[in-house]
């Protein structure tokens with residue numbers, strides 16, 4: 001068999017060129033028209049069978065009894081880029097600040113190499129270019145569109161700002177967290193700031209609720225488990241001398257098991273409702289689980305690790321994170337693994353975290369991700 005690393009290195013510059021092009025033209029979730037058009041044009045040229053799911057693409061090549069799927073996400077974020085680089089975002093207020101431009105470019109590179117060697121394929125390979133990973137659950141749309149039909153295993157890569165450049169981080173079991181969201185309106189009775197006795201003040205009720213929420217993780221969750229409850233938005237009032245009618249709270253909760261997710265959800269609702277009641281207020285609370293935790297399958301993790309080591313990649317540890325990833329939806333249906341590729345490079349000043357206006361990736365290692373995707377496809 002050919003050497004995936006060597007093949008990927010040959011098109012290293014091409015991968016960087018694609019990545020820069022996508023980086024300069026970021027598109028938000030479900031708006032990936034340009035990106036997906038470019039991806040589709042290449043895939044057609046290389047002989048893939050294409051199915052469109054909105055701005056998403058399902059592309060097959062080869063035959064055989066088993067199918068391995070490789071996934072990249074294509075969407076950007078509503079962030080104003082602050083990097084001063086030749087490939088800076090040309091779209092005001094939009095930026096590839098999570099590295100999905102790199103994911104698309106790496107998988108496009110893999111697509112090219114896989115097509116060139118398609119006569120050596122033992123299985124069918126399916127490429128999934130999905131929209132709207134950032135809060136849009138684009139993965140669900142792709143699954144509804146048939147992305148997992150006939151698929152036996154799935155792998156996805158994410159560039160990883162916590163890992164040094166070139167390290168492939170593979171982790172068995174829970175990797176990213178399940179994600180929940182809550183929105184609460186604590187309703188009292190407004191009035192004059194100097195006459196609280198004639199009002200029902202929702203501000204102290206909201207303040208107490210915020211503090212009480214902190215005790216879920218501190219006092220109710222097993223200290224050996226991981227969980228987060230964050231209030232990210234508090235809004236109430238319009239003037240210094242007016243007691244407002246209501247206060248709004250919005251936040252997120254994170255967890256690694258579905259049971260804990262359900263527990264956090266119900267406790268958040270109970271605590272806000274009852275704290276409001278204690279202050280003579282009323283609360284309307286909505287809490288939802290937006291996505292499950294990302295759990296890497298044991299066998300598939302082992303397989304990915306052995307393939308990565310086999311082709312000479314530097315495989316290392318990667319920490320769990322309470323960030324979320326909609327790749328979790330694929331892993332609920334099909335065994336697979338979500339893999340991190342280190343892109344942190346202090347010498348180049350590439351040290352900013354994901355979703356930061358100065359986030360960037362060390363482009364010199366992107367071909368390693370391509371090589372791993374190619375190797376997974378052929379060794380499955």
Ligand SMILES: [Zn+2]
Pocket residue numbers: 097098134354355
């Ligand atoms: Zn992100």
Ligand SMILES: [Zn+2]
Pocket residue numbers: 098099100133158
């Ligand atoms: Zn991401």
